[in-house]
Amino acid sequence: MQTIIRKSRKQGWYPYLFVSPFFILFCVFGLYPILYSIFTSFFDWKLIGTSAPRFVGLGNYTNVLTQDPFFWKALLNTVILLVTGSLLQHFIAIPLAIMINSKTVKGKEFFKTSFFLPYITSTVSVVIIFGVLFDTNYGIVNWLIGFVSDAAKIRWLQESFGIKVVLSVVLNWKYIGWNMVIYLAGLQAIPYELYEAAMIDGASTLRKHISITIPQLLPIIFFGVALSIIGGMQIFEEPFILTGGYEQLGGHQNSGLTAAYYLMFTAFKAYRLGKGSAIAWLIFLVILTLNGVNRYVTKKLEG
Amino acid sequence: MKSSIIVKKALLYLILGIMALVFAYPFYNVFVLATWPGDQVLRSPPHFFFGGGLAENFRQLVSRIPFGRNFFNSLGIALTSTISVIFFCTMAGFAFAKYRFRFRDQLYFFVIASMAIPGFLNIIPFYKMMVRFGWINTWLPLVVPGMAGAFGIFLMTQFLENSLPNDVIEAARIDGLGDLGILMRIVFPLARPAMAVLGIVTFVGSWNNFTGPLILMPKIEATTLPVALSLLNSRVDNNQGALMLGNALTLLPLILIFVFFSKQIISGLTAGAVKG
Amino acid sequence: MKATKFLATLALAGLALGAMSCAKKAEVVQALDPNTPYEVTIGVYGDLEKAYVAVFNSPDFKAKFPKVTFKFQTSDFGGHHNRLTTVLAANERANDIEALEVGFIAQFVESGGLTDLNTAPFNARQATKDIVKFALANATTTKDSLIAMPVDIAPAVLFYREDLARNAGVTMDNLPSWDAYIDAMKKLADTKNGVFAIEHPAAVQAIPLNGGKGGWLKDNKPLEPKEKFLGALELVRKVKAAGVDGDLGAWSGPWSQAYIDGKIATIVNGAWFGGTLRTWLSPEPGKWRVAYLPGKMMASLGGTYLAIPATTPADRKPVAWEIIKYLATSPSAQLITFREIDAFPALTSVYKDPVMDEDVTFYGGQKVRRIFADVALNIPENKVSEFDNVILSIWNGAVSEVVNGTLSPEQAYETALTKVKATIY
Known part of the structure; x- marks a missing residue:
């Protein structure tokens, strides 16, 4: 990080003042729930009731990691969806942002608004829309496929592979606009002079973007990917609603069961708050690790 | 040469146009369905054009839920959240991006790490706290705890680090502005694109929040629009018309807010001091 | 350092006390x-x-x-x-x-x-x-x-469309067995014209389990007796094999549309489903009738x-x-x-x-409430347990395997049993 306001200027306490609201609010509202969840993760702790919790040490963690028939499957599902649903879309969002940012495009507002619309819809409506689009008998997707193929209709929401495809499409559809907006804002910060120099050299559009835009966007890409990892590893609502809630546990062969979905099931349906807390902290560790990798790769690319 | 430019341009618009259609059609559809009488909502083939049930749907809607109150609560919570988040997060982002101070990296890491903790189970202890505070059925639990959210700080830090040139700050200092002066007169005006992104996200998140108000503001008069609308979704007495209109009216402010903020994203930095 | 540790211990102890204060206080109820x-x-x-x-x-x-x-x-x-x-x-x-x-x-x-x-x-x-x-x-x-x-x-009953049954020449009253029901469904279905005998094969799975709310453990052994659960999966397999279902997920848009369009001939469900039909899915009176479940099975669904x-x-x-x-x-x-x-x-x-x-107009004047009441009085007791939700979710996975044909009923049962044991113990 480059810094210009130095400690030697004796303005030492201003930055602390500026960052203090977060830490004050965190102490008042965030600390107790976090300590509570660390605490419960070491107990056999029922969600509701009068029976006294029993201390089990790391028992919940070892149970989840070595015994539980769903956790690893859920984690694998989450990572697959993270790649297909949350990370790949950056390859679409960046060109999209560049296209919209291009000086020659008219109607920027219209396109920007259209692409961003899915982000502002509630998950429930998104899922209803896609449930209809991908319906086996009445869905527009199978109807279109019918023109090019005579094969049996694909039961999108009832087959393992189909569930993953639909979820990936939903996540892409919902969050591409969001990533596009981040990159649009990032593009505004790239000094125009850099492009002018390249134009004098006669570089092609593609070259220009590879050699100027992408390197300049790296911090924003790091940011966008970090958020995708944080959000993607905690994906819950979309698969939960699309595959039918707790009673279906992610649909056929649990292929829509994500880690957060399983966490919620464990705490709120199986009523094992302690084990649910343990899963939450395991997810936390995975997110930290993946973002460590993200940071490392970004630093390497920045050189 | 010229024709290839036209082809390129046509292709660009074609791609953008098709994508816009894919992304926007479902929303058009929400508004179309809001105008059909309740017993004619679901039809095959589906409706493509507006129907004549709007007035009746609205009458049904306001007779079943205190629509005005719920709308006011939703809007009030979303706006107060948005304004405070923009203010506090820009302030903190400025500090993390442009100051060097002891424990800065550690504190920043802490902010980001706090986002990685799955908060799904927090609702139980948080609810206990809110009962002790006497905040149930008020706006406070949905506004105050998130006023300086980690996400916003992360976003503002990343953007200010790059888009706020150091020499602008130096120049302001030479002109005799203090830290607060720089924050108010330089940082806030120049951070507009990122603030707009943050504003949209905060507003949308607050507006679409369902579980929070459901549990923390259980009274029908005290609660927000999405929670009140869920009442219309009961299985047996199912009034699709009122429900569809409710959905459309929930969506409308979001679209307006987005259009309002999104102008800022492009216009923010292109004019003004940064050019130099 | 020591002070920090002390404070942390203190904080945790306080938290524990706070959290455990759920313990019952004696109260006087007036x-x-x-x-x-x-x-x-x-x-x-x-x-x-x-x-x-x-x-x-x-x-x-x-x-x-x-x-x-x-x-x-x-x-x-x-x-x-x-x-x-x-x-x-x-x-x-x-x-x-x-x-x-x-x-x-x-x-x-x-x-x-x-x-x-x-x-x-x-x-x-x-x-x-x-x-x-x-x-x-x-x-x-x-x-x-x-x-x-x-x-x-x-009380669970069989709802069926009287007009479709008449046209197909089948009687749905007092069906002696599930096989007889499946035979009747084959006559009712006209899949070419989009008329299905039942919404989904999984719609029948809970009936042999008395609705599946409870009854998952016998003497603390999950999914016992085996014949009961295997029988339910076998029934699902047979219904699927008959090829008469609409493959419609309950409460989805296309599902309700199918009822509104009159494309579903039968459904097994609780008495309350009549309210859904009457007010929303199929309001026109006279179309539907009610019969006992096949083999006069008694079950509760809600x-x-x-x-x-x-x-x-x-x-x-x-x-x-x-x-x-x-x-x-x-x-x-x-x-x-x-x-x-x-x-x-x-x-x-x-x-x-x-x-x-009373004659109920919606059911074409049929005295349906007698059937509801008779079933209600004969529903067997289900023993509930704290593991019911977990077992039910795993069980639904087994049903899905059988519907999709990815596992045989026997395999699906064994897989579910293994998962249940690993989860609840």
């Missing part, structure tokens, strides 16, 4: 004073508010409780149970009375969190002698505490309970109990609820009411 005005808060889901408002406005109720008023908190099905679970998990005060669907009863039965209605001053035992037995058993703990009162139940959260203040519990008692055991309240929303009475004494013998 009897109800009829002259004190009360505003009772009541949390319900779906359309229960509609029914209970009608009950509370009835002359009979007003005469008995002139000073009691109500404040409803209504949510959709998921939202209601979500809120209630969270508030009770935080051990905080909920509404004075809370409604619970039968699927949520099992968790509360052994875990606590709800007031035991068998203790003084409620002494529910005196009031429950006419309440249908299986529903009471579901809400009674091993220590004989009654944690919620059944108000409506859902039902509502009313409970008093343990956190309700002691001085409000007596009035809450009186209201619950009225809703569950007054013939007037039970019949009003039935008339308003088709929720079938849990009070067996009203089965003798003349209203049960």
